[in-house]
Amino acid sequence: MSKVLIIGAGGVGGVCVHKCAQVPEVFSEIVLASRTIEKCDAIAASVKERTGRDIVTDTVDADNVPELVELINKHKPVLVINLALPYQDLTIMDACLETGVHYLDTANYEPLDEAKFEYKWQWEYQDRFKEKGLMALLGSGFDPGxxxxxxxxxxxxxxxxxxxxxxxxxxxxxxxxxxxxxxxxxxxxxxxxxxxxxxxxxxxxxxxxxxxxxxxxxxxxxxxxxxxxxxxxxxxxxxxxxxxxxxxxxxxxxxxxxxxxxxxxxxxxxxxxxxxxxxxxxxxxxxxxxxxxxxxxxxxxxxxxxxxxxxxxxxxxxxxxxxxxxxxxxxxxxxxxxVASQAVSYTTGVPAMIGAMLMLTGKWTGEGVFNMEELDPDPFMEKLNIHGLxxxxxxxxx
CATH class of the missing domain: 3.30.360.10 (Dihydrodipicolinate Reductase; domain 2)
Known part of the structure; x- marks a missing residue:
């Protein structure tokens, strides 16, 4: 039984919250936060209607490390699922390191002022996550993922x-x-x-x-x-x-x-x-x-x-x-x-849930920063067939 904090209330965030809510034996508590509380509340209402589960909602500026740290310390999740914008990957990773919480995302970091897709910035976090005994799973969407x-x-x-x-x-x-x-x-x-x-x-x-x-x-x-x-x-x-x-x-x-x-x-x-x-x-x-x-x-x-x-x-x-x-x-x-969403969001939100599930249940473990292909594919492939993909x-x- 584990609590997760999901950051980001767009289409993918909505799917991921719905799918996490369908697996209460793994995701015992779910917190959803974004800059816009109304989006979080709308997703929570949809989840309540479909599953009967209550989702806690909150606000955060994901560009702001102190705000993120405050949010994580307030809710004390085991894992942060980052479904915000790629520009915010590093601030969320910094906050996870400061609070001692595992990290997962679906898209790699890119600078705000340049369309440059590279893993180098996140790979540089390898030693810091390893030293803290934490796991960061990168790109747990569909492509990547x-x-x-x-x-x-x-x-x-x-x-x-x-x-x-x-x-x-x-x-x-x-x-x-x-x-x-x-x-x-x-x-x-x-x-x-x-x-x-x-x-x-x-x-x-x-x-x-x-x-x-x-x-x-x-x-x-x-x-x-x-x-x-x-x-x-x-x-x-x-x-x-x-x-x-x-x-x-x-x-x-x-x-x-x-x-x-x-x-x-x-x-x-x-x-x-x-x-x-x-x-x-x-x-x-x-x-x-x-x-x-x-x-x-x-x-x-x-x-x-x-x-x-x-x-x-x-x-x-x-x-x-x-x-x-x-x-x-x-x-x-x-x-x-x-889940009240189209398939493009679905194909990203479901793998985010599965990656989180494997981390929380100990099927995927490690210290440091990992890309998906570095881990055993068998449990993930099994869950794809069970959970809609x-x-x-x-x-x-x-």
Whole structure:
């Protein structure tokens, strides 16, 4: 029986609270905090209606270490689940170190003034967490997160050597808006407009944003979709931990409508992350754009279709070449029925709960900072099938 503190009341936070509430034998007490108490209270009301459980709510400025320390000392959780913005990872990690509490997040740190996705800042916390006897689990979402565990599972059970990895993320859902993002617009647009990058023959190769694409035929009736090469943070840890890897890439699907809107917004300067003057005030165009776009947490009721996220892996097994695909399909409407959220938030919030569950039950333990693929994949893979994200494996004939 353990108390957790969840920071962040967006779409992913909402899913994670609902899923934690479904497992009272592990999550005996749940506290939800964010800058906006009304969002926390709305999630708590939804959880109460669905599960009958009471969620404690509170407020915090996650940029402020003393406030975070005060919050943690007030509620005394065993684990902090960080579902706030990636800019706030380090302040929350600092607060966990100061209060002696374990840490988990779903996305790596990036500086506020530069769209730069790197683990180096968080990896530098290794010695501090180890010295305190604490565990920090990084990237316990879907990608990163489940995709890392898929790779660890493949390495443990399917391959002797992994040579090529393609992580392929398809959202085949439709929310009916001309332009909206399925997770935080600010993070989404920073990610999509950044240069692409992939790993090949021991070095990183950089590409212009969305300049490389491929068509991929997705399973279970989703069919062929155009996918664009991007840089995604799990590549950085996977190329470090998967020995023998010769090439690793990440792909994501986007509709023509999304890309056309994004191009126009980019051309007129609305995706800029630097400060501009407006009526004597400093504003960041992308932050303003975020305020006028639909709130991702509110898209669930009108989103239909499915997501398909998986890993296409090639390598060697028993001296023979092997071509293998492992994936999950998640239905937007089914996710909304269960936890009042669309599938993009669901596929991140559920793995956050599972990672926390494995830490609290002692299935995943350690001192220091860990990426998902460094831990035993078997208990995580088992929980995916139980808690709403079942996976499928396919081996293609050579």
């Amino acid at each position: 489940v995709t890392n565990v898929f790779c660890a599972h493949a390495m443990k059970h399917q391959f002797d050597e992994i040579h090529q990895l393609d992580i392929i993320d398809c959202n085949a859902g439709d929310h009916g808006h001309p332009f909206a993002t399925n997770f935080n617009p600010e993070i989404n647009i920073r990610e999509v407009t950044a240069n692409g990058r992939y790993w090949e023959h021991g070095e990183w190769i950089e590409t212009d944003p969305l300049s490389f694409s491929m068509n991929y035929d997705f399973p279970e009736g989703i069919g062929p979709k155009k996918c664009f090469l991007m840089y995604h943070e799990e590549l950085e840890s996977l190329v470090k931990h998967l020995k023998g890897l010769k090439r690793a890439r990440f792909w994501m699907t986007f509709s023509d409508q999304y890309l056309n809107h994004l191009k126009v917004l980019e051309n007129v300067g609305m995706t800029r992350i630097d400060t501009v003057k407006y009526n004597g005030q400093d504003i960041v165009p992308l932050k303003f754009l975020k305020e006028v776009l639909p709130e991702p947490a509110g898209l669930g009721e009108r989103t239909k279709g499915r997501t398909c996220i998986g890993c296409r892996i090639k390598g060697m097994k028993d001296g023979e070449p092997k071509d293998y695909y492992i994936y999950n399909i998640c239905d937007h409407e089914e996710a909304f029925k269960e 079942p996976w499928t494996e396919v081996t293609f004939k050579n």
